[in-house]
Each structure stands twice: as structure tokens, then as C-alpha cells.
Amino acid sequence: MLNPQWLRTFTAVAELGSFTRASERLGLTQAAVSQHVRALEDELGPLLIRRPRQLELTPAGTTFLAYCAEIEQADQRLRARLSDADATAGEVTLVTPGSVGLALYPRLLDLQQRHRGLIIRHRFAPDPEILAAVLERKYELGLVTLRPDDPRLASQRYTEEPLEMVTPAGVEVNDWSDLQALGYIDHPDGQAMATRLLSRHFPGNPGIRSLPCNGYTNQVGLILEPVARGLGFTVLPQYARKVFRRQDRINVVDCRAPVVDTLWWTWRGEWPLSARARRLIDLL
Known part of the structure; x- marks a missing residue:
């Protein structure tokens, strides 16, 4: 796996067109910046064409710069998903029986309209599939018609x-x-x-x-x-x-x-619900 610091260094060099300016942005010596780029080129081949007062990306360098951007975006998505500070932004995954799901879905859409940063992924399924989806962590939150007896699952009464x-x-x-x-x-x-x-x-x-x-x-x-x-x-x-x-x-x-029938919210009991899922339960 490539060193993440090397990726940040290469991105700075490519964006600024200068080893000197990249070293200033990153707080590194110019020698360290050059060392990072050489290490990448040892792994991947030539990435930069060095001319006096000008740097140009090779085709491989252009491809690698796009890869660096993808890694940065993935890192941002990961941090957003791990952060629990904002209950009105991010993804909530929910699986329910079809009957109550029909009644809930318009309310879920109302919630998304009020909070445009919120993404709700909702699926209809029978009880056995709901329990499996929650246990396998494909969905964070489920709604079932029988209270789960699996010790790995927590539950909370919802409605009748x-x-x-x-x-x-x-x-x-x-x-x-x-x-x-x-x-x-x-x-x-x-x-x-x-x-x-x-x-x-x-x-x-x-x-x-x-x-x-x-x-x-x-x-x-x-x-x-x-x-x-x-x-x-x-x-x-x-x-x-x-x-x-x-x-x-x-x-x-x-x-x-x-x-x-009594309907029960259920989720993996080993860790707390996200703030988004908890707020969804409270609102519904």
C-alpha cells in the first residue's frame, strides 16, 4: 500500500507546479518532498516531466493524480460516516416489513426534505431477511413483528x-x-x-x-x-x-x-445507534 503522505505530497506538487511551494504548503523540507515523489516513481514509473521552472504530468501522473483525489474523497466519506456529531446529515439504513413501510416512507421523505444532507436507504423485507440484514450489518436499523431473541440484537417497542x-x-x-x-x-x-x-x-x-x-x-x-x-x-x-x-x-x-402484532425496532446491540438512527426512531 502506498504511503498516504506520499499521495498528499504528490497532489500538492501537481496542483502547485512546484516542489518549493509544495514544501511550504505541507510544512516539509524541499528534500523531503523530492524524496516522496522519487519513492512514488520508483513504484509507479515516471509521473512528472521536470523542466526549468515548470513541471508537467505524464499520462501516468495524470492517472495517479485522479487516484489521489479518489482516495481523499473516500477518506472524507469514511470520516463523515464515523462522525456522530450531526444527526441531520449522513446515511441512515432502514429495513422494514412492507405494510408499515408503506406508511413510513412518505414520512421518511418529509424528513429528507427538511434535512437535505440526510440520506435514507429503505428496503422492504419479511422478518427473517430483516434480522439477517441487521445481523450482517447491511442495514443499521430494522423493524420486525416479533421481538428478536438473538442476544446480539437490541430492541425497542415501536407500535402495534x-x-x-x-x-x-x-x-x-x-x-x-x-x-x-x-x-x-x-x-x-x-x-x-x-x-x-x-x-x-x-x-x-x-x-x-x-x-x-x-x-x-x-x-x-x-x-x-x-x-x-x-x-x-x-x-x-x-x-x-x-x-x-x-x-x-x-x-x-x-x-x-x-x-x-407489536412492531419492534432492532439493531446490533454491541455498539450504540448512530445519532441519525436514534433521531429517526424518536421522530417516528
Whole structure:
């Protein structure tokens, strides 16, 4: 690896066009500046053409100067990411379930508009992928529907999210035969959610797999489209239903025994959250 001081010396020489002025800027002797440049040229080949009162970069020198700039920018980015002084600038990485993520995303954008130096990287994923992403440090902050029991993860309660049975508008559900007539619109977590809710609403039912499946989508924002068109019913979290634009085309069935999940923030417990992530939790 090249000595970082040599890179700073070469950059100064190239920008100022003079060993003397470079030595003055860097607080080094002119001999030290010359030694640094010679050491680089021993490694990389000729970088400068030396003429009386003029220095010119070789093609290799031009390429190397660009490399020095990239290293300097990377160093600045690293220092910015390690610095925790400013909670309104830098990157926050967040992974959430799709349902609550749909509700949170506009608020995240509002936050970015207020603080233009803030960068929010947000991904939708199911619980197992969220936990893996946080454990592997791909994302700093996660939101899950079950409190993590991994000792490496810290957690904090966020809010509650009920499950809802949603049918086309004007459709009544009184017994299991009504669901059989409607058919089911499935999604990645659909059968597990439906099993939990329907077991409360229709005790002893033959199970969600006994119902005809009239459609499937893995896009949480599209689950209610076929329901609104009368193609079936579904079970999904309340936040996903609330952001659906055509509320007049759907109906939420009154379930006398609701199923309510608690949502938990989670992050690696071995080190504190960044000021940006902590502020995000506080604001949300």
C-alpha cells in the first residue's frame, strides 16, 4: 500500500507546479518532498516531466493524480460516516416489513426534505431477511413483528399493528361458506396471517388451504387491487390497508377477536445507534 503522505505530497506538487511551494504548503523540507515523489516513481514509473521552472504530468501522473483525489474523497466519506456529531446529515439504513413501510416512507421523505444532507436507504423485507440484514450489518436499523431473541440484537417497542380481513365493498361475511364463495387473494405472508386471524374468527375452520386461491402478488401495495375488483378477500396488516387509495371499493370485516402484532425496532446491540438512527426512531 502506498504511503498516504506520499499521495498528499504528490497532489500538492501537481496542483502547485512546484516542489518549493509544495514544501511550504505541507510544512516539509524541499528534500523531503523530492524524496516522496522519487519513492512514488520508483513504484509507479515516471509521473512528472521536470523542466526549468515548470513541471508537467505524464499520462501516468495524470492517472495517479485522479487516484489521489479518489482516495481523499473516500477518506472524507469514511470520516463523515464515523462522525456522530450531526444527526441531520449522513446515511441512515432502514429495513422494514412492507405494510408499515408503506406508511413510513412518505414520512421518511418529509424528513429528507427538511434535512437535505440526510440520506435514507429503505428496503422492504419479511422478518427473517430483516434480522439477517441487521445481523450482517447491511442495514443499521430494522423493524420486525416479533421481538428478536438473538442476544446480539437490541430492541425497542415501536407500535402495534392489527391484522384485518378485507373483502370487496358491499360483501358480507357471516360464515365459512361466504369465504369459500369469495376465494382468497394470497401474498408472501398471507397464509400465516390468515390462519392466525381466521382461527379466532371461525374456530374449528378447515384452514386457509381449503379455500380457492384466486390470485397472488408479492407487492404489498397491490394486494388490495384484486380485492377492490371483487376477485376475492385477503388478510393483511392494517397499515397496508390504510394506504390503499380506493377505500370505497373495499370493506374491513369486524373481527370480534382481533389479532394484534407489536412492531419492534432492532439493531446490533454491541455498539450504540448512530445519532441519525436514534433521531429517526424518536421522530417516528
